[in-house]
Amino acid sequence: MRPKIDVSEIETGVVGLGMMGTSIAVALCIAGHPVKAVAPIAHELENARKSIARQLQHADASGLLQQPISFYMNRIRLSEDYFVFQNCRLVLECVIEDKAAKARVYRKIAAATGTDTVISSNTSAIPVSDLQEMVPEPGRFLGIHWAEPAYMTRFMEITKGIRTEDRYADWVYQLAHQWGKEPTFLQKDIRGFVTNRLMYAVYREIFHLVAKGETTIADADKAFRYDAGSWMTYMGIFERMEQQGLSDFSKIFQRIFPKLDNSTEVPQLMQEMVKTKVKGVQQARGLYTYTREEAAAWEKSFAEFNKEIYQLADQYQKIKNE
Numbered sequence: 001m002r003p004k005i006d007v008s009e010i011e012t013g014v015v016g017l018g019m020m021g022t023s024i025a026v027a028l029c030i031a032g033h034p035v036k037a038v039a040p041i042a043h044e045l046e047n048a049r050k051s052i053a054r055q056l057q058h059a060d061a062s063g064l065l066q067q068p069i070s071f072y073m074n075r076i077r078l079s080e081d082y083f084v085f086q087n088c089r090l091v092l093e094c095v096i097e098d099k100a101a102k103a104r105v106y107r108k109i110a111a112a113t114g115t116d117t118v119i120s121s122n123t124s125a126i127p128v129s130d131l132q133e134m135v136p137e138p139g140r141f142l143g144i145h146w147a148e149p150a151y152m153t154r155f156m157e158i159t160k161g162i163r164t165e166d167r168y169a170d171w172v173y174q175l176a177h178q179w180g181k182e183p184t185f186l187q188k189d190i191r192g193f194v195t196n197r198l199m200y201a202v203y204r205e206i207f208h209l210v211a212k213g214e215t216t217i218a219d220a221d222k223a224f225r226y227d228a229g230s231w232m233t234y235m236g237i238f239e240r241m242e243q244q245g246l247s248d249f250s251k252i253f254q255r256i257f258p259k260l261d262n263s264t265e266v267p268q269l270m271q272e273m274v275k276t277k278v279k280g281v282q283q284a285r286g287l288y289t290y291t292r293e294e295a296a297a298w299e300k301s302f303a304e305f306n307k308e309i310y311q312l313a314d315q316y317q318k319i320k321n322e
């Protein structure tokens with residue numbers, strides 16, 4: 001049994017109150033931490049408050065809350081002043097993917113906290129070892145990579161930079177279990193971490209097949225959804241190979257690997273999407289054609305799905321751990 005940490009006295013901070021920052025603030029609060037949430041840019045607080053309230057309602061409707069929503073709202077203190085972090089043991093940076101902006105934020109966090117406050121980034125792609133150099137006492141810096149919605153996903157990657165000290169990484173790894181995560185731990189900050197490397201290999205291949213006219217976007221999505229989607233929440237890729245029997249894989253690797261795309265260019269179709277400035281479901285314009293109502297219905301049903309998959313993963317995790 002993993003020893004339990006009493007998180008109710010461990011103050012945590014979040015900087016950056018966009019999509020991920022608000023979601024992470026909600027996740028930490030539901031897990032039991034008092035949370036200080038700082039908006040690094042002006043005029044963000046009101047939207048952040050609404051976004052946090054909306055996400056708490058979602059969590060409540062999904063059965064994740066043990067107390068009324070107001071209890072959690074009162075434990076998340078929103079501010080524009082970094083000095084609310086003064087008693088935080090952990091501060092999570094969730095600002096735009098821009099090194100200079102992150103550096104400015106780290107300076108302000110460091111000025112407001114003690115030298116053993118753990119500072120982390122939710123970066124998806126910037127090397128943790130680079131970000132670490134922007135922080136005084138870099139041994140306390142690491143990557144904590146969340147998935148959205150942060151309060152209802154099991155995924156988390158905890159990544160050490162070259163100079164991260166084990167004692168901080170081990171503490172965060174232990175805490176993450178209390179946040180309801182099944183964290184993966186990376187000793188080294190390989191580019192794209194694990195999850196992005198896996199997914200980008202799939203993105204490259206699928207754009208390649210669509211560009212060659214071998215399949216359509218809709219059929220590629222169907223194949224992915226009904227094949228990988230039928231087992232992924234239950235097991236990982238190695239577990240899947242194990243379950244299928246390992247004997248045939250070697251022969252298939254030999255046949256298929258040489259056929260896979262290994263281009264390093266941005267796929268043409270994605271270049272066109274960027275040129276025409278379409279962003280997908282947020283704008284109801286993208287790789288698919290749909291109305292605004294259909295886009296809204298899609299977002300709503302995905303929120304519902306998140307809840308069910310979160311519960312399903314939990315149910316089967318218990319069976320596998322028994």
Ligand SMILES: NC(=O)c1ccc[n+]([C@@H]2O[C@H](COP(=O)([O-])OP(=O)(O)OC[C@H]3O[C@@H](n4cnc5c(N)ncnc54)[C@H](O)[C@@H]3O)[C@@H](O)[C@H]2O)c1
Pocket residue numbers: 015016017018019020021039040041044094095096097101102105122123124125145146147148
């Ligand atoms: N969106 C995702 O699914 C996802 C998943 C994992 C990791 N991430 C990472 O999390 C971080 C935040 O992503 P997001 O999706 O929440 O972005 P977002 O655009 O929703 O929010 C970014 C926030 O950054 C802050 N910000 C904006 N301009 C700034 C500036 N000039 N200086 C300082 N702060 C500024 C603001 O608080 C803003 O709300 C990024 O590093 C991103 O790569 C995102």
